[in-house]
Amino acid sequence: MIHVLVNNWQVFLSGFFNTVLCSILALFFSLVIGSGFAIMETFQNKFLSGFARAYIELFRNIPLLVITMFFYVVFPQYFFTISGFAAGTIGLTLYTSSFIAETVRAGIQSIDIGQMEGARSNGLTYWQAMKNIILPQAFVLVIPPLGNQFVNLIKNSSVLAFVAGFDLMYQGDSLASQTFDTINTYLVVGVLYLIITLPLSYYMKHLENKLS
Amino acid sequence: MAKLLKKTLGLLVLMMAVFTLTSCGQSSQTNVYQNSKEAKKIVWGVKSDTKLFGLVNIKNGKTEGFDIDIAKAITKKMFGKDAKAEFVATTAKTKVPLLKNNSIDAVAATMTITPERKKILDFTKPYFGAGQSILVKKGSSIKGINDLNKKGTQVMAVKGTTAVDNIHKYAPKAKVLELDDYAQAFSALKSGQGIAMTTDNGILFGIAKENPNYQVVGGAFTNEPYGLAVDKGQTEMRDHMNKALDEIKADGTYTKLVKKWFGSIPGFDLKEAEE
Numbered sequence: 426m427i428h429v430l431v432n433n434w435q436v437f438l439s440g441f442f443n444t445v446l447c448s449i450l451a452l453f454f455s456l457v458i459g460s461g462f463a464i465m466e467t468f469q470n471k472f473l474s475g476f477a478r479a480y481i482e483l484f485r486n487i488p489l490l491v492i493t494m495f496f497y498v499v500f501p502q503y504f505f506t507i508s509g510f511a512a513g514t515i516g517l518t519l520y521t522s523s524f525i526a527e528t529v530r531a532g533i534q535s536i537d538i539g540q541m542e543g544a545r546s547n548g549l550t551y552w553q554a555m556k557n558i559i560l561p562q563a564f565v566l567v568i569p570p571l572g573n574q575f576v577n578l579i580k581n582s583s584v585l586a587f588v589a590g591f592d593l594m595y596q597g598d599s600l601a602s603q604t605f606d607t608i609n610t611y612l613v614v615g616v617l618y619l620i621i622t623l624p625l626s627y628y629m630k631h632l633e634n635k636l637s
Numbered sequence: 638m639a640k641l642l643k644k645t646l647g648l649l650v651l652m653m654a655v656f657t658l659t660s661c662g663q664s665s666q667t668n669v670y671q672n673s674k675e676a677k678k679i680v681w682g683v684k685s686d687t688k689l690f691g692l693v694n695i696k697n698g699k700t701e702g703f704d705i706d707i708a709k710a711i712t713k714k715m716f717g718k719d720a721k722a723e724f725v726a727t728t729a730k731t732k733v734p735l736l737k738n739n740s741i742d743a744v745a746a747t748m749t750i751t752p753e754r755k756k757i758l759d760f761t762k763p764y765f766g767a768g769q770s771i772l773v774k775k776g777s778s779i780k781g782i783n784d785l786n787k788k789g790t791q792v793m794a795v796k797g798t799t800a801v802d803n804i805h806k807y808a809p810k811a812k813v814l815e816l817d818d819y820a821q822a823f824s825a826l827k828s829g830q831g832i833a834m835t836t837d838n839g840i841l842f843g844i845a846k847e848n849p850n851y852q853v854v855g856g857a858f859t860n861e862p863y864g865l866a867v868d869k870g871q872t873e874m875r876d877h878m879n880k881a882l883d884e885i886k887a888d889g890t891y892t893k894l895v896k897k898w899f900g901s902i903p904g905f906d907l908k909e910a911e912e
Contacts, residue, residue: 497825497828497830498821498824498825498827498828499828500828501828501829501830502827502828502829506828506829506830508830509814509830587816587817587821588816588825589814589815589816589825589830595815598730598796598797598815599796599801599815601730602729602730602733602796602797603753603797603801603802605733605753605754605757607733607734607737616649619648619649620649623648623649627644
């Protein structure tokens with residue numbers, strides 16, 4: 426197993442780098458987009474909350490691979506070509522953002538209504554109350570499920586392998602099929618994924634303990 | 638934070654130990670020929686996405702193609718008329734692992750005989766004279782392999798095929814995008830992810846036949862005959878398959894099958910195909 430890693434470390438390193446890059450991009454954007462839709466879903470305005478609902482249900486219920494393939498193969502036939510890496514990252518962002526939206530919405534709705542009423546009666550605007558009172562409490566509550574989503578996101582980034590996104594899984598696939606050393610190659614790939622996901626899991630646990 | 642790091646490291650070491658242990662286990666080898674003879678059945682790994690060689694017919698769910706017919710003919714020659722050929726869909730990526738873990742007995746799936754593959758598999762004599770070629774959109778400026786050897790050129794190929802290595806060799810400046818199967822690679826070509834798709838000529842002609850906007854250009858630039866493969870060490874199986882291959886060539890079955898699948902393909906040289 427070690428020899429596979431030693432002989433091909435450049436290949437694994439470039440795959441590792443792309444996986445990390447894709448994960449960071451997707452994590453950031455899905456958190457922003459997801460939180461946005463979560464807040465939108467709690468609006469009184471039926472049209473806006475309905476729109477958020479539709480977005481979440483759409484991307485939550487389509488397989489990630491289908492979303493990614495759409496951006497890789499279908500989208501370019503009508504608009505412009507996007508690379509496999511970009512298509513994968515977009516797919517991953519949209520897919521994960523719908524799950525994050527659901528998680529954050531649950532957090533927001535679990536905050537007692539009195540918090541918002543109290544903030545408003547003290548003269549804060551809706552947005553000030555949301556930003557300073559509701560969201561900080563909501564995020565503390567949803568850290569454990571959010572951590573799950575982040576770990577899932579990193580694992581799901583292996584979808585890039587199907588659209589030539591040059592991530593860890595792609596490089597592993599490519600190497601395994603050239604060297605035929607399937608078992609050892611995928612073991613190295615598995616361990617490299619663990620190197621990303623394990624610290625993240627522990628960090629989220631750590632954060633959970635610190636904030637509770 | 639230090640505690641966190643230590644915990645993570647400890648877990649990783651444990652995982653590695655477990656993985657290394659599991660990867661040591663090797664199954665003992667069985668005699669595929671004797672087993673197949675008793676069962677009167679050969680389980681073949683074939684293509685399911687490759688026009689002309691192995692493609693699932695959507696209407697009846699059966700796999701059809703040149704590889705399939707060759708496999709059926711060889712099975713019947715080896716174990717008699719009532720012997721059964723069973724087919725398992727494989728991809729370039731999965732056929733070697735499936736052979737190794739005994740899920741399939743033999744492979745008839747557009748598999749080029751290469752020195753690297755010979756180290757881990759046993760091949761029969763060639764049964765199809767393939768060579769790598771290029772598929773482009775009609776009107777493309779690409780006329781052959783040399784036109785691909787430019788920086789920034791992206792070429793589609795399928796993971797685990799010899800086409801990937803050949804492009805690195807014949808057009809080292811081109812970037813290869815490896816996709817999972819021919820359907821995906823061709824979809825990527827249609828979406829403009831690259832300017833050409835490359836693999837064996839027989840497969841490309843099959844795609845071009847269905848998609849008249851695309852054509853095969855430049856002729857074959859490699860000579861890579863296909864062989865039937867068994868796991869390394871299954872020499873008894875291999876020898877009997879070779880004998881059966883000779884027999885179907887002698888009695889005209891082989892030529893009939895070549896004509897059946899490739900006779901009507903424009904631009905395809907039948908003599909090139911016959912081995």
